[in-house]
Amino acid sequence: MIYKTFQIKTLLYLLPALFIFLVFNVLPGLTSLALSFFDFTGFETNLFKKFVGFDNFVKIYEDKYFWIALKNTFLLVFGAVFIQTGIALILSIFIFFGNFRFSVLIRSIIFFPCVLAPVSVGLVWKKILEQDGVLNAILGLDFSWLSSVSLVMWLIIMVNTWQWIGYSLVIYYAGLQSLNIELLEASDIDGANWSQKIFSIVIPLLWPTTILNMILNLIGAFRAFDIVYVLTRGGPAHYSEVLASYLYYYSFAAGGPNKMGVGASVAFVIFACILTIALARIIVSKRIERN
Amino acid sequence: MKDSLQNNYGATFKRSPVFYILTRIVILFFMIIIIFPLLYTLSLSVRSPDTVYSARYFLIPYEFSLQNYYDAFFYAEERLKVSFPRMFLNSIIVTTSSVFLIISLSIFAAFSFSHLRFPMKESLYNVMIASVAMPAQVLLIPLFYLLIYFGIINTYTAVILAYAGFLIPIGILILRMFFEQIPGELTEAGIVDGASDFQLLMRILLPLAKPAIATCVILLFLDTWNEFIYAMIFMQDPTIHTVPVGLAKIGTSRYHINIGTYSASVMITIIPVMLIFAIFQRWFIAGMTMGALKH
Known part of the structure; x- marks a missing residue:
């Protein structure tokens, strides 16, 4: 600390960033919560004219596609938190302990999809999964993968995992590099085999990294919109809609209902989900600290 | 630098041939899954318009051509303005x-x-x-x-x-x-x-x-x-x-x-x-x- 007390000139450093943060982040965030109680369309200028109370929430509560979107969002989050983290854990351990000659290259290749735009990734997979696509050619099938109501969400999870697996991998790798090697050497003397070492030493020691990865993937999966938009546009018949794309459909999509108030109430639901998770995380970490 | 350290870690796993083979199979499998979609898209983009639906082993075009890139530039200008x-x-x-x-x-x-x-x-x-x-x-x-x-x-x-x-x-x-x-x-x-x-x-x-x-x-x-x-x-x-x-x-x-x-x-x-x-x-x-x- 340079000064023992608050100096007016400190504000010169803080205010420009704070101003933009407040005007373009906090203000719209709070407005969004308020807007969910009003009815307005994309062409109106006075948004706060028609107060409708909880009507927007009732509307989404009664819409079966909202529940599908909510279920799909949680499915996507589940896939990112458990499947993606799980595969990344296995891959990172295998690469790290496997004595690969080109381990840097292997990591770079698996990481590469992370730097691509989700739009590009979605379009790459869209052609592969189409009825005349290469997946059917390889498997000798004639199946329209993205039109299958029961499979479509799992395909989106797969594409999402394909893109972000490298991200979880490099975070695990950073965790592995700070691992305490003495425990592994000690287990060597005790005659532990490779699976015992992995399951009894490496994975338990990586637990903090696993938690970090799960949180990151959870936040990332809640954001996913681009991949759904280019792969299916929420189709077939809204069965692959997630909360973000449902919001887009209700408020902005050409040919959609153009009900911004309903969109704002969906934003409220997303906000509430993230807030609940953030609070749960703070409570859990406080409890861990206390013990 | 960090990677030379890794060999010390790996040493405790070196003696198991099962682990050695398992890691090779799994990593190879995932490398193919990561690389294939990108290579496939690249392959589609360099095929000549006549042979675009077929290739040797799904990847190697019968006839190379950059016509598609020319078409893509044209398409964007024409349709998207x-x-x-x-x-x-x-x-x-x-x-x-x-x-x-x-x-x-x-x-x-x-x-x-x-x-x-x-x-x-x-x-x-x-x-x-x-x-x-x-x-x-x-x-x-x-x-x-x-x-x-x-x-x-x-x-x-x-x-x-x-x-x-x-x-x-x-x-x-x-x-x-x-x-x-x-x-x-x-x-x-x-x-x-x-x-x-x-x-x-x-x-x-x-x-x-x-x-x-x-x-x-x-x-x-x-x-x-x-x-x-x-x-x-x-x-x-x-x-x-x-x-x-x-x-x-x-x-x-x-x-x-x-x-x-x-x-x-x-x-x-x-x-x-x-x-x-x-x-x-x-x-x-x-x-x-x-x-x-x-x-």
Whole structure:
């Protein structure tokens, strides 16, 4: 600390960033919560004219596609938190302990999809999964993968995992590099085999990294919109809609209902989900600290 | 450097042939899954229009041709009213200005958080941390009207300011963390020599923070270059479409598009990123890992 007390000139450093943060982040965030109680369309200028109370929430509560979107969002989050983290854990351990000659290259290749735009990734997979696509050619099938109501969400999870697996991998790798090697050497003397070492030493020691990865993937999966938009546009018949794309459909999509108030109430639901998770995380970490 | 250490770790696993073979099979399998879709798209894009539906082993074209790339450029100009070079120019303008704005403002704000005093500092900081977890879509509707109200909708400024509001907290978080890791002796020595707070930041902290700023730039570059929904909704005028928006329009268009043209369009957006990644890969990985550890 340079000064023992608050100096007016400190504000010169803080205010420009704070101003933009407040005007373009906090203000719209709070407005969004308020807007969910009003009815307005994309062409109106006075948004706060028609107060409708909880009507927007009732509307989404009664819409079966909202529940599908909510279920799909949680499915996507589940896939990112458990499947993606799980595969990344296995891959990172295998690469790290496997004595690969080109381990840097292997990591770079698996990481590469992370730097691509989700739009590009979605379009790459869209052609592969189409009825005349290469997946059917390889498997000798004639199946329209993205039109299958029961499979479509799992395909989106797969594409999402394909893109972000490298991200979880490099975070695990950073965790592995700070691992305490003495425990592994000690287990060597005790005659532990490779699976015992992995399951009894490496994975338990990586637990903090696993938690970090799960949180990151959870936040990332809640954001996913681009991949759904280019792969299916929420189709077939809204069965692959997630909360973000449902919001887009209700408020902005050409040919959609153009009900911004309903969109704002969906934003409220997303906000509430993230807030609940953030609070749960703070409570859990406080409890861990206390013990 | 770190990788030479890895051999010591690996040594405890070396004696098991089962582990050796298992790792090779699993890693090979995943490498194929990662590489195949990209190679396949590349393969589609370099086939001649006549042989686009067939190839040896799904990948090797019977007849090479760059016709698809020519068609893709033509298609974008004809149907979207925005050429690929223009899309790239738009993306470069939006990305560089928002990254520059975010980084410069974050440096000063992070300094005030790490080395200066002001009321409600930690509560404000907690609000910023909390906002990082919020999905961008939550702000979409009110931001849309706010930008209309300011009269800047459908301009670069709209998206630049929206990105700045959304990403400034991340910049501040990373840079504050880094400023606080710089040993107090260095700043104290500066103060003893009579440096003002501004000189302290410019002469002592910033030169040391170069790596943190570089990783921050890469993280923000990726976030803004690949961003889609704000760019799509706040800049609906075709002439200022960014790369992801233009590409999404091509890829989800209702008009018929030749699969080769489609793939060439996708590859046009992937290849530049691939080249930049090949050069700066260590920085990319470091940048994204650093972005993760902020949580």
